[in-house]
Amino acid sequence: MAELTLPASIAGVEPVRSVRTPAHLDYQFTAGEATSRFLRGIAERRILGERCPVCEKVYVPPRGACPTDGVPTAEQVELPHEGTITSFCVVNVAFYGQAMEIPYVSALILLDRSDLPIMHLIQEVAADEVRVGMRVEAVWVPDDELAPTLESIRWFRPTGEADVAVDMPGEGEGTGLGSWPELSPGSGA
Protein backbone atom coordinates (compact mmCIF):
# COMPACT_ATOMS: atom_id res chain seq x y z
CA MET A 1 0.00 0.00 0.00
CA ALA A 2 1.25 3.46 -0.89
CA GLU A 3 2.46 5.70 1.94
CA LEU A 4 0.00 8.49 2.60
CA THR A 5 0.98 11.85 4.01
CA LEU A 6 -1.87 13.26 6.06
CA PRO A 7 -2.40 16.98 6.62
CA ALA A 8 -0.96 18.11 9.95
CA SER A 9 -4.44 18.81 11.31
CA ILE A 10 -5.41 15.11 11.23
CA ALA A 11 -1.95 13.55 11.36
CA GLY A 12 -2.47 12.13 14.84
CA VAL A 13 -6.04 10.83 14.54
CA GLU A 14 -6.90 7.20 14.94
CA PRO A 15 -7.19 5.46 11.55
CA VAL A 16 -10.69 4.44 10.40
CA ARG A 17 -10.87 0.66 10.47
CA SER A 18 -14.56 0.15 9.80
CA VAL A 19 -17.69 2.12 9.04
CA ARG A 20 -21.29 1.36 9.91
CA THR A 21 -23.82 2.56 7.35
CA PRO A 22 -27.30 1.43 8.40
CA ALA A 23 -29.80 1.23 5.57
CA HIS A 24 -33.56 1.06 5.81
CA LEU A 25 -36.08 1.09 2.97
CA ASP A 26 -39.85 0.71 3.22
CA TYR A 27 -41.84 -1.18 0.59
CA GLN A 28 -45.50 -1.77 -0.02
CA PHE A 29 -45.49 -5.35 -1.27
CA THR A 30 -47.91 -6.46 -3.97
CA ALA A 31 -48.76 -10.14 -3.70
CA GLY A 32 -50.23 -10.24 -7.19
CA GLU A 33 -53.55 -11.56 -8.44
CA ALA A 34 -53.00 -15.29 -7.88
CA THR A 35 -51.40 -15.03 -4.45
CA SER A 36 -54.05 -12.49 -3.39
CA ARG A 37 -56.78 -15.00 -4.28
CA PHE A 38 -54.93 -17.59 -2.19
CA LEU A 39 -54.51 -15.28 0.80
CA ARG A 40 -58.17 -14.22 0.74
CA GLY A 41 -59.07 -17.91 0.82
CA ILE A 42 -56.80 -18.52 3.80
CA ALA A 43 -58.63 -15.77 5.71
CA GLU A 44 -61.80 -17.88 5.16
CA ARG A 45 -60.12 -21.12 6.26
CA ARG A 46 -59.87 -22.33 2.65
CA ILE A 47 -56.72 -23.45 0.81
CA LEU A 48 -56.94 -22.44 -2.86
CA GLY A 49 -54.41 -23.76 -5.34
CA GLU A 50 -54.37 -22.95 -9.05
CA ARG A 51 -54.24 -25.36 -11.98
CA CYS A 52 -52.09 -24.96 -15.08
CA PRO A 53 -54.31 -25.14 -18.18
CA VAL A 54 -51.57 -26.99 -20.10
CA CYS A 55 -50.00 -29.59 -17.78
CA GLU A 56 -52.86 -29.54 -15.23
CA LYS A 57 -50.52 -29.41 -12.27
CA VAL A 58 -51.93 -27.66 -9.19
CA TYR A 59 -49.69 -25.11 -7.49
CA VAL A 60 -50.11 -23.87 -3.94
CA PRO A 61 -49.50 -21.16 -2.93
CA PRO A 62 -49.98 -19.97 -6.51
CA ARG A 63 -47.60 -17.29 -7.81
CA GLY A 64 -49.49 -16.72 -11.04
CA ALA A 65 -47.42 -18.75 -13.50
CA CYS A 66 -46.82 -22.40 -14.28
CA PRO A 67 -43.02 -22.89 -14.20
CA THR A 68 -43.28 -25.74 -16.68
CA ASP A 69 -45.39 -24.02 -19.30
CA GLY A 70 -44.92 -20.32 -18.56
CA VAL A 71 -48.65 -19.59 -18.71
CA PRO A 72 -51.03 -18.07 -16.15
CA THR A 73 -52.75 -20.47 -13.76
CA ALA A 74 -56.27 -19.10 -13.75
CA GLU A 75 -58.40 -22.03 -12.54
CA GLN A 76 -58.75 -22.15 -8.78
CA VAL A 77 -58.85 -25.50 -7.02
CA GLU A 78 -59.95 -25.85 -3.39
CA LEU A 79 -57.60 -28.28 -1.66
CA PRO A 80 -58.03 -30.56 1.33
CA HIS A 81 -56.34 -29.56 4.56
CA GLU A 82 -54.48 -32.87 4.71
CA GLY A 83 -51.25 -33.87 3.06
CA THR A 84 -48.08 -35.94 3.23
CA ILE A 85 -44.60 -34.96 4.44
CA THR A 86 -42.20 -35.20 1.50
CA SER A 87 -39.14 -33.80 3.29
CA PHE A 88 -38.32 -32.23 6.62
CA CYS A 89 -35.57 -30.94 8.84
CA VAL A 90 -35.21 -30.85 12.60
CA VAL A 91 -34.14 -27.43 13.82
CA ASN A 92 -31.81 -27.78 16.80
CA VAL A 93 -30.16 -24.37 16.62
CA ALA A 94 -31.54 -21.32 18.37
CA PHE A 95 -31.50 -18.06 16.41
CA TYR A 96 -32.67 -14.49 16.88
CA GLY A 97 -36.38 -14.07 16.37
CA GLN A 98 -37.13 -17.77 16.74
CA ALA A 99 -40.82 -18.33 17.52
CA MET A 100 -40.70 -22.07 18.23
CA GLU A 101 -39.08 -24.00 21.04
CA ILE A 102 -36.22 -26.19 19.81
CA PRO A 103 -36.04 -28.87 18.66
CA TYR A 104 -38.85 -28.36 16.17
CA VAL A 105 -39.59 -29.63 12.68
CA SER A 106 -39.99 -27.66 9.48
CA ALA A 107 -41.35 -29.77 6.64
CA LEU A 108 -42.40 -29.81 3.02
CA ILE A 109 -46.02 -30.95 2.93
CA LEU A 110 -47.66 -32.06 -0.29
CA LEU A 111 -51.35 -31.29 0.16
CA ASP A 112 -53.64 -33.92 -1.34
CA ARG A 113 -54.55 -33.18 -5.01
CA SER A 114 -51.71 -30.63 -5.34
CA ASP A 115 -48.40 -30.95 -7.17
CA LEU A 116 -46.00 -28.72 -5.24
CA PRO A 117 -45.35 -28.96 -1.49
CA ILE A 118 -45.76 -26.04 0.90
CA MET A 119 -43.39 -25.45 3.80
CA HIS A 120 -44.80 -25.43 7.30
CA LEU A 121 -44.18 -26.49 10.89
CA ILE A 122 -44.91 -29.95 12.28
CA GLN A 123 -46.10 -30.04 15.91
CA GLU A 124 -47.99 -32.26 18.36
CA VAL A 125 -45.48 -35.05 17.71
CA ALA A 126 -41.92 -35.64 18.95
CA ALA A 127 -39.34 -34.32 16.46
CA ASP A 128 -37.64 -37.73 16.21
CA GLU A 129 -40.91 -39.40 15.19
CA VAL A 130 -41.45 -37.24 12.10
CA ARG A 131 -40.78 -39.11 8.84
CA VAL A 132 -41.18 -38.81 5.09
CA GLY A 133 -44.54 -40.25 4.10
CA MET A 134 -46.24 -39.24 7.36
CA ARG A 135 -49.84 -38.03 6.93
CA VAL A 136 -50.55 -34.64 8.46
CA GLU A 137 -53.39 -32.12 8.75
CA ALA A 138 -53.56 -28.36 9.20
CA VAL A 139 -54.25 -26.90 12.64
CA TRP A 140 -55.87 -23.49 12.19
CA VAL A 141 -55.94 -20.51 14.50
CA PRO A 142 -59.35 -19.66 16.03
CA ASP A 143 -61.83 -17.97 13.65
CA ASP A 144 -61.37 -14.52 15.17
CA GLU A 145 -57.62 -14.71 14.45
CA LEU A 146 -57.96 -15.71 10.78
CA ALA A 147 -56.08 -13.32 8.49
CA PRO A 148 -54.69 -13.33 4.93
CA THR A 149 -51.42 -14.99 5.97
CA LEU A 150 -50.12 -18.56 6.07
CA GLU A 151 -49.78 -18.05 9.83
CA SER A 152 -53.53 -18.64 9.94
CA ILE A 153 -52.43 -22.26 9.79
CA ARG A 154 -50.65 -22.59 13.12
CA TRP A 155 -48.90 -25.82 12.13
CA PHE A 156 -49.57 -29.33 10.82
CA ARG A 157 -49.95 -32.42 13.03
CA PRO A 158 -50.09 -36.17 12.33
CA THR A 159 -53.52 -37.55 11.37
CA GLY A 160 -52.68 -41.02 12.65
CA GLU A 161 -53.30 -42.55 9.20
CA ALA A 162 -50.82 -45.08 7.84
CA ASP A 163 -47.77 -43.63 6.05
CA VAL A 164 -47.93 -43.45 2.26
CA ALA A 165 -45.22 -43.86 -0.38
CA VAL A 166 -43.90 -40.48 -1.46
CA ASP A 167 -43.42 -39.66 -5.11
CA MET A 168 -41.72 -36.28 -5.11
CA PRO A 169 -43.13 -33.93 -7.74
CA GLY A 170 -40.65 -33.61 -10.59
CA GLU A 171 -38.78 -36.72 -9.46
CA GLY A 172 -38.99 -38.20 -12.93
CA GLU A 173 -37.27 -35.12 -14.35
CA GLY A 174 -34.63 -34.81 -11.63
CA THR A 175 -35.34 -33.00 -8.40
CA GLY A 176 -33.69 -29.82 -9.54
CA LEU A 177 -31.15 -30.16 -6.73
CA GLY A 178 -27.95 -31.04 -8.53
CA SER A 179 -29.84 -32.50 -11.46
CA TRP A 180 -29.17 -31.40 -15.00
CA PRO A 181 -31.01 -31.90 -18.25
CA GLU A 182 -28.41 -34.27 -19.72
CA LEU A 183 -29.23 -36.81 -17.01
CA SER A 184 -31.60 -39.45 -18.31
CA PRO A 185 -35.20 -39.19 -17.07
CA GLY A 186 -35.54 -40.64 -13.59
CA SER A 187 -31.84 -40.71 -12.83
CA GLY A 188 -32.22 -37.75 -10.50
CA ALA A 189 -34.46 -39.83 -8.25
Add this chain to the structure above:
Amino acid sequence: MRDVAIIAFAQSEHRRRVDDRNEVEMLMPVVGEVLASAGMTMDDVGFTCSGSTDYLAGVAFSFVMTLDGVGPWPPIQESHVEMDGAWALYEAWVKLQLGDVDTALVYCYAKSSPGDLPMVMTRQLDPYSVAPLWPDAVSLAALQTRAAIDAGRVTVEAMAEVAARSRRDAMGNPKAQLAWDRPAADLLAEPETVAPLRRHDCPPISDGVAAVVLAAADAARGRASRPAWIRGIDHRVEPMALGLRDLTDSPSTRLAAERAGLHDGPVEVAEVHAPFTSQELILRAALGLDGDTVVNPSGGALAANPMMTAGLVRIGEVARRISDGEHRRGVAHATSGPCLQQNLVCVLEGDT
Protein backbone atom coordinates in the same frame (compact mmCIF):
# COMPACT_ATOMS: atom_id res chain seq x y z
CA MET B 1 -18.87 -12.35 -36.41
CA ARG B 2 -22.30 -13.91 -36.83
CA ASP B 3 -25.09 -11.69 -38.13
CA VAL B 4 -27.60 -11.25 -35.33
CA ALA B 5 -30.88 -9.36 -35.60
CA ILE B 6 -33.77 -8.21 -33.48
CA ILE B 7 -36.83 -9.87 -34.98
CA ALA B 8 -39.49 -8.92 -32.43
CA PHE B 9 -40.10 -6.34 -29.72
CA ALA B 10 -42.93 -5.90 -27.23
CA GLN B 11 -43.52 -3.72 -24.21
CA SER B 12 -46.27 -3.13 -21.69
CA GLU B 13 -48.08 0.12 -21.27
CA HIS B 14 -45.96 1.87 -18.67
CA ARG B 15 -47.81 3.08 -15.59
CA ARG B 16 -46.96 4.91 -12.38
CA ARG B 17 -48.29 2.03 -10.33
CA VAL B 18 -49.41 -1.49 -11.18
CA ASP B 19 -51.24 -2.47 -8.02
CA ASP B 20 -52.96 -5.72 -8.85
CA ARG B 21 -50.29 -7.82 -10.56
CA ASN B 22 -46.92 -9.05 -9.31
CA GLU B 23 -43.86 -9.05 -11.53
CA VAL B 24 -44.40 -12.42 -13.20
CA GLU B 25 -48.03 -11.52 -13.88
CA MET B 26 -46.87 -8.26 -15.50
CA LEU B 27 -44.28 -10.12 -17.55
CA MET B 28 -46.25 -13.01 -19.04
CA PRO B 29 -48.45 -11.06 -21.49
CA VAL B 30 -45.40 -9.25 -22.92
CA VAL B 31 -43.38 -12.45 -23.34
CA GLY B 32 -46.41 -14.05 -24.98
CA GLU B 33 -46.75 -11.10 -27.34
CA VAL B 34 -43.08 -10.97 -28.36
CA LEU B 35 -42.91 -14.73 -29.03
CA ALA B 36 -46.14 -14.65 -31.04
CA SER B 37 -44.77 -11.72 -33.02
CA ALA B 38 -41.70 -13.82 -33.90
CA GLY B 39 -43.88 -16.85 -34.69
CA MET B 40 -42.18 -18.79 -31.90
CA THR B 41 -42.92 -20.62 -28.67
CA MET B 42 -40.53 -21.10 -25.73
CA ASP B 43 -39.56 -24.43 -27.33
CA ASP B 44 -37.95 -22.43 -30.16
CA VAL B 45 -35.89 -20.25 -27.80
CA GLY B 46 -32.24 -21.28 -27.45
CA PHE B 47 -31.24 -18.89 -24.68
CA THR B 48 -33.13 -16.65 -22.27
CA CYS B 49 -31.60 -13.65 -20.53
CA SER B 50 -33.30 -11.16 -18.24
CA GLY B 51 -32.50 -7.83 -16.60
CA SER B 52 -33.96 -6.51 -13.35
CA THR B 53 -33.05 -5.62 -9.80
CA ASP B 54 -34.57 -6.96 -6.60
CA TYR B 55 -34.17 -3.56 -4.90
CA LEU B 56 -37.07 -2.07 -6.87
CA ALA B 57 -39.86 -4.24 -5.48
CA GLY B 58 -37.87 -5.17 -2.38
CA VAL B 59 -38.25 -8.90 -3.04
CA ALA B 60 -35.12 -11.00 -2.66
CA PHE B 61 -34.42 -13.18 -5.71
CA SER B 62 -37.57 -11.89 -7.37
CA PHE B 63 -36.00 -12.62 -10.74
CA VAL B 64 -36.10 -16.34 -9.92
CA MET B 65 -39.85 -16.19 -9.35
CA THR B 66 -40.30 -14.09 -12.47
CA LEU B 67 -38.52 -16.78 -14.46
CA ASP B 68 -41.62 -18.95 -13.94
CA GLY B 69 -43.23 -16.78 -16.60
CA VAL B 70 -41.12 -18.37 -19.34
CA GLY B 71 -41.54 -21.97 -18.17
CA PRO B 72 -37.97 -22.78 -17.03
CA TRP B 73 -38.77 -26.36 -15.97
CA PRO B 74 -37.27 -28.73 -17.01
CA PRO B 75 -34.18 -26.46 -16.95
CA ILE B 76 -33.59 -24.08 -19.85
CA GLN B 77 -30.42 -22.22 -20.83
CA GLU B 78 -30.89 -19.00 -18.95
CA SER B 79 -29.07 -16.07 -17.37
CA HIS B 80 -29.85 -12.84 -15.54
CA VAL B 81 -28.12 -9.49 -15.18
CA GLU B 82 -28.73 -7.08 -12.31
CA MET B 83 -28.83 -4.34 -14.95
CA ASP B 84 -30.99 -2.86 -17.65
CA GLY B 85 -32.29 -5.35 -20.20
CA ALA B 86 -30.00 -3.72 -22.79
CA TRP B 87 -27.13 -5.52 -21.07
CA ALA B 88 -29.14 -8.73 -21.00
CA LEU B 89 -29.43 -8.26 -24.77
CA TYR B 90 -25.65 -7.80 -24.93
CA GLU B 91 -25.13 -11.10 -23.10
CA ALA B 92 -27.59 -12.84 -25.42
CA TRP B 93 -25.78 -11.35 -28.44
CA VAL B 94 -22.47 -12.78 -27.11
CA LYS B 95 -24.19 -16.14 -26.57
CA LEU B 96 -25.40 -16.13 -30.18
CA GLN B 97 -21.87 -15.28 -31.34
CA LEU B 98 -20.67 -18.51 -29.70
CA GLY B 99 -22.79 -20.36 -32.23
CA ASP B 100 -24.45 -22.98 -30.02
CA VAL B 101 -27.90 -21.43 -30.27
CA ASP B 102 -29.67 -19.46 -32.99
CA THR B 103 -32.38 -17.63 -31.04
CA ALA B 104 -32.62 -15.78 -27.75
CA LEU B 105 -35.38 -14.22 -25.66
CA VAL B 106 -34.43 -11.09 -23.71
CA TYR B 107 -36.79 -9.55 -21.18
CA CYS B 108 -36.68 -7.03 -18.39
CA TYR B 109 -39.08 -5.43 -16.00
CA ALA B 110 -39.50 -2.81 -13.34
CA LYS B 111 -41.86 -2.66 -10.49
CA SER B 112 -40.62 0.55 -8.89
CA SER B 113 -43.90 1.53 -7.23
CA PRO B 114 -43.56 -0.58 -4.03
CA GLY B 115 -40.61 1.53 -2.82
CA ASP B 116 -39.37 5.11 -2.78
CA LEU B 117 -37.41 4.99 -6.04
CA PRO B 118 -35.10 8.02 -5.62
CA MET B 119 -34.04 6.58 -2.24
CA VAL B 120 -33.79 3.02 -3.54
CA MET B 121 -31.43 4.25 -6.26
CA THR B 122 -28.98 5.49 -3.62
CA ARG B 123 -28.11 1.87 -2.92
CA GLN B 124 -26.14 1.67 -6.18
CA LEU B 125 -23.70 4.35 -4.98
CA ASP B 126 -20.27 3.92 -3.39
CA PRO B 127 -21.27 2.21 -0.12
CA TYR B 128 -18.55 3.86 2.03
CA SER B 129 -18.54 7.54 1.23
CA VAL B 130 -21.61 8.35 -0.87
CA ALA B 131 -24.49 5.94 -0.16
CA PRO B 132 -24.51 6.78 3.60
CA LEU B 133 -25.44 10.34 2.61
CA TRP B 134 -28.56 9.03 0.79
CA PRO B 135 -28.27 11.46 -2.13
CA ASP B 136 -31.45 10.84 -4.13
CA ALA B 137 -31.33 10.30 -7.88
CA VAL B 138 -32.99 13.65 -8.71
CA SER B 139 -30.50 15.60 -6.60
CA LEU B 140 -27.57 13.85 -8.27
CA ALA B 141 -29.00 14.68 -11.69
CA ALA B 142 -29.39 18.28 -10.53
CA LEU B 143 -25.71 18.40 -9.54
CA GLN B 144 -24.75 16.98 -12.92
CA THR B 145 -26.98 19.50 -14.69
CA ARG B 146 -25.54 22.40 -12.70
CA ALA B 147 -22.02 21.33 -13.66
CA ALA B 148 -23.05 21.07 -17.33
CA ILE B 149 -24.66 24.52 -17.26
CA ASP B 150 -21.57 26.01 -15.60
CA ALA B 151 -19.39 24.37 -18.25
CA GLY B 152 -21.48 25.97 -20.99
CA ARG B 153 -22.55 22.60 -22.44
CA VAL B 154 -26.21 22.83 -21.49
CA THR B 155 -28.78 25.60 -21.10
CA VAL B 156 -32.13 25.51 -19.34
CA GLU B 157 -33.71 26.72 -22.60
CA ALA B 158 -32.31 23.73 -24.50
CA MET B 159 -33.46 21.44 -21.68
CA ALA B 160 -37.00 22.81 -21.93
CA GLU B 161 -36.92 22.15 -25.69
CA VAL B 162 -35.97 18.54 -25.00
CA ALA B 163 -38.84 18.20 -22.51
CA ALA B 164 -41.41 19.77 -24.85
CA ARG B 165 -40.32 17.74 -27.89
CA SER B 166 -40.19 14.44 -25.94
CA ARG B 167 -43.63 14.77 -24.34
CA ARG B 168 -45.13 15.93 -27.65
CA ASP B 169 -43.65 12.92 -29.47
CA ALA B 170 -44.91 10.71 -26.65
CA MET B 171 -48.48 11.61 -27.67
CA GLY B 172 -47.93 9.32 -30.67
CA ASN B 173 -46.67 6.49 -28.45
CA PRO B 174 -49.54 4.38 -27.07
CA LYS B 175 -47.25 2.82 -24.45
CA ALA B 176 -46.10 6.18 -23.04
CA GLN B 177 -46.90 7.16 -19.49
CA LEU B 178 -46.36 10.91 -19.76
CA ALA B 179 -47.40 12.87 -22.87
CA TRP B 180 -48.49 16.46 -23.38
CA ASP B 181 -48.15 19.37 -25.75
CA ARG B 182 -46.87 22.62 -24.24
CA PRO B 183 -44.39 25.11 -25.68
CA ALA B 184 -40.91 25.15 -24.15
CA ALA B 185 -41.25 28.83 -23.23
CA ASP B 186 -44.18 28.05 -20.92
CA LEU B 187 -42.18 25.38 -19.14
CA LEU B 188 -39.49 27.84 -18.11
CA ALA B 189 -42.08 29.92 -16.28
CA GLU B 190 -42.54 27.10 -13.78
CA PRO B 191 -40.56 27.01 -10.54
CA GLU B 192 -37.51 24.86 -10.06
CA THR B 193 -38.15 21.69 -8.07
CA VAL B 194 -34.55 20.66 -7.40
CA ALA B 195 -32.52 23.51 -8.88
CA PRO B 196 -31.66 23.79 -11.68
CA LEU B 197 -34.18 21.04 -12.56
CA ARG B 198 -37.84 21.75 -13.11
CA ARG B 199 -40.50 19.09 -12.97
CA HIS B 200 -40.47 18.72 -16.78
CA ASP B 201 -36.73 17.93 -16.73
CA CYS B 202 -37.35 14.75 -14.73
CA PRO B 203 -38.62 11.35 -15.88
CA PRO B 204 -41.77 9.74 -14.52
CA ILE B 205 -41.47 6.76 -12.16
CA SER B 206 -42.76 3.77 -14.05
CA ASP B 207 -43.81 0.16 -13.68
CA GLY B 208 -43.29 -1.69 -16.96
CA VAL B 209 -41.97 -4.61 -18.95
CA ALA B 210 -40.18 -5.08 -22.27
CA ALA B 211 -39.00 -8.06 -24.30
CA VAL B 212 -37.03 -8.70 -27.48
CA VAL B 213 -36.33 -11.77 -29.61
CA LEU B 214 -32.89 -12.09 -31.19
CA ALA B 215 -32.05 -14.48 -33.99
CA ALA B 216 -28.88 -15.25 -35.90
CA ALA B 217 -28.50 -15.17 -39.68
CA ASP B 218 -30.86 -17.65 -41.37
CA ALA B 219 -33.00 -18.04 -38.26
CA ALA B 220 -33.67 -14.30 -38.44
CA ARG B 221 -34.34 -14.25 -42.19
CA GLY B 222 -36.73 -17.18 -41.85
CA ARG B 223 -38.79 -15.56 -39.13
CA ALA B 224 -38.87 -11.86 -40.03
CA SER B 225 -39.46 -10.12 -43.33
CA ARG B 226 -37.12 -7.28 -42.36
CA PRO B 227 -34.80 -8.10 -39.44
CA ALA B 228 -33.09 -5.22 -37.64
CA TRP B 229 -29.46 -6.32 -37.81
CA ILE B 230 -27.12 -5.47 -34.95
CA ARG B 231 -24.18 -4.00 -36.89
CA GLY B 232 -22.25 -2.97 -33.80
CA ILE B 233 -22.73 -3.10 -30.06
CA ASP B 234 -20.39 -1.95 -27.32
CA HIS B 235 -20.58 -0.81 -23.71
CA ARG B 236 -18.13 1.12 -21.55
CA VAL B 237 -18.07 2.15 -17.92
CA GLU B 238 -16.66 5.15 -16.05
CA PRO B 239 -15.36 5.19 -12.46
CA MET B 240 -17.85 4.63 -9.65
CA ALA B 241 -16.71 7.70 -7.71
CA LEU B 242 -18.65 10.68 -9.03
CA GLY B 243 -15.74 13.00 -8.20
CA LEU B 244 -13.43 11.12 -10.56
CA ARG B 245 -15.65 11.79 -13.57
CA ASP B 246 -16.39 14.74 -15.80
CA LEU B 247 -20.14 14.76 -15.32
CA THR B 248 -20.61 17.31 -18.12
CA ASP B 249 -19.45 14.83 -20.78
CA SER B 250 -19.97 11.12 -21.52
CA PRO B 251 -16.62 9.72 -22.67
CA SER B 252 -17.85 6.14 -22.20
CA THR B 253 -20.71 6.81 -24.64
CA ARG B 254 -18.30 8.38 -27.14
CA LEU B 255 -15.96 5.39 -26.97
CA ALA B 256 -18.79 2.84 -27.19
CA ALA B 257 -20.17 4.68 -30.25
CA GLU B 258 -16.78 4.58 -31.97
CA ARG B 259 -16.32 0.88 -31.24
CA ALA B 260 -19.86 0.09 -32.39
CA GLY B 261 -19.13 1.78 -35.73
CA LEU B 262 -21.75 4.48 -35.30
CA HIS B 263 -19.96 6.88 -37.61
CA ASP B 264 -19.56 4.39 -40.48
CA GLY B 265 -22.83 5.54 -42.01
CA PRO B 266 -25.72 7.98 -41.71
CA VAL B 267 -27.75 7.95 -38.49
CA GLU B 268 -31.39 8.38 -39.46
CA VAL B 269 -32.91 7.72 -36.04
CA ALA B 270 -31.57 7.65 -32.48
CA GLU B 271 -33.21 6.48 -29.30
CA VAL B 272 -31.15 7.89 -26.44
CA HIS B 273 -31.68 6.69 -22.87
CA ALA B 274 -31.62 10.03 -21.08
CA PRO B 275 -33.85 10.09 -17.98
CA PHE B 276 -33.15 13.81 -17.44
CA THR B 277 -33.33 16.48 -20.14
CA SER B 278 -29.75 17.70 -19.60
CA GLN B 279 -28.50 14.15 -20.08
CA GLU B 280 -29.95 14.03 -23.60
CA LEU B 281 -27.89 17.10 -24.49
CA ILE B 282 -24.73 15.54 -23.02
CA LEU B 283 -25.39 12.28 -24.86
CA ARG B 284 -26.19 13.92 -28.22
CA ALA B 285 -22.80 15.63 -28.08
CA ALA B 286 -21.02 12.40 -27.14
CA LEU B 287 -22.77 10.49 -29.92
CA GLY B 288 -22.02 13.28 -32.41
CA LEU B 289 -25.65 13.51 -33.52
CA ASP B 290 -26.52 16.42 -35.76
CA GLY B 291 -29.79 17.90 -36.99
CA ASP B 292 -30.26 15.15 -39.59
CA THR B 293 -31.02 12.53 -36.95
CA VAL B 294 -34.52 12.04 -35.54
CA VAL B 295 -33.97 11.79 -31.77
CA ASN B 296 -36.29 9.87 -29.44
CA PRO B 297 -39.41 9.71 -31.62
CA SER B 298 -40.97 7.53 -28.90
CA GLY B 299 -40.58 10.29 -26.33
CA GLY B 300 -37.66 8.47 -24.73
CA ALA B 301 -37.20 7.91 -21.01
CA LEU B 302 -38.96 11.23 -20.38
CA ALA B 303 -42.18 9.56 -21.60
CA ALA B 304 -41.73 6.37 -19.53
CA ASN B 305 -38.77 5.34 -17.43
CA PRO B 306 -39.16 1.79 -16.14
CA MET B 307 -35.87 1.05 -14.39
CA MET B 308 -33.79 -1.78 -15.86
CA THR B 309 -36.13 -1.62 -18.86
CA ALA B 310 -36.01 1.82 -20.51
CA GLY B 311 -32.64 0.95 -22.12
CA LEU B 312 -33.95 -2.17 -23.84
CA VAL B 313 -37.01 -0.18 -24.89
CA ARG B 314 -34.67 2.24 -26.72
CA ILE B 315 -33.20 -0.69 -28.69
CA GLY B 316 -36.65 -2.08 -29.38
CA GLU B 317 -37.99 1.28 -30.57
CA VAL B 318 -35.17 1.65 -33.13
CA ALA B 319 -35.49 -1.99 -34.22
CA ARG B 320 -39.23 -1.60 -34.72
CA ARG B 321 -38.76 1.47 -36.92
CA ILE B 322 -36.20 -0.37 -39.04
CA SER B 323 -38.37 -3.49 -39.35
CA ASP B 324 -41.33 -1.26 -40.32
CA GLY B 325 -39.23 0.21 -43.15
CA GLU B 326 -39.48 3.69 -41.66
CA HIS B 327 -35.69 3.92 -41.35
CA ARG B 328 -32.72 1.95 -42.65
CA ARG B 329 -30.03 2.76 -40.08
CA GLY B 330 -30.22 3.95 -36.51
CA VAL B 331 -28.64 3.89 -33.10
CA ALA B 332 -29.95 2.96 -29.66
CA HIS B 333 -28.27 3.96 -26.43
CA ALA B 334 -28.78 2.63 -22.90
CA THR B 335 -27.41 3.90 -19.62
CA SER B 336 -26.92 2.41 -16.19
CA GLY B 337 -25.61 3.64 -12.85
CA PRO B 338 -25.65 7.17 -11.43
CA CYS B 339 -25.30 10.21 -13.74
CA LEU B 340 -24.70 8.20 -16.94
CA GLN B 341 -21.93 6.07 -15.41
CA GLN B 342 -22.16 3.15 -17.83
CA ASN B 343 -23.29 3.35 -21.43
CA LEU B 344 -24.17 0.94 -24.20
CA VAL B 345 -24.43 1.80 -27.88
CA CYS B 346 -26.15 -0.46 -30.41
CA VAL B 347 -26.11 0.29 -34.15
CA LEU B 348 -28.99 -1.28 -36.08
CA GLU B 349 -29.55 -1.61 -39.83
CA GLY B 350 -32.17 -3.02 -42.13
CA ASP B 351 -31.40 -4.74 -45.42
CA THR B 352 -31.19 -2.29 -48.32
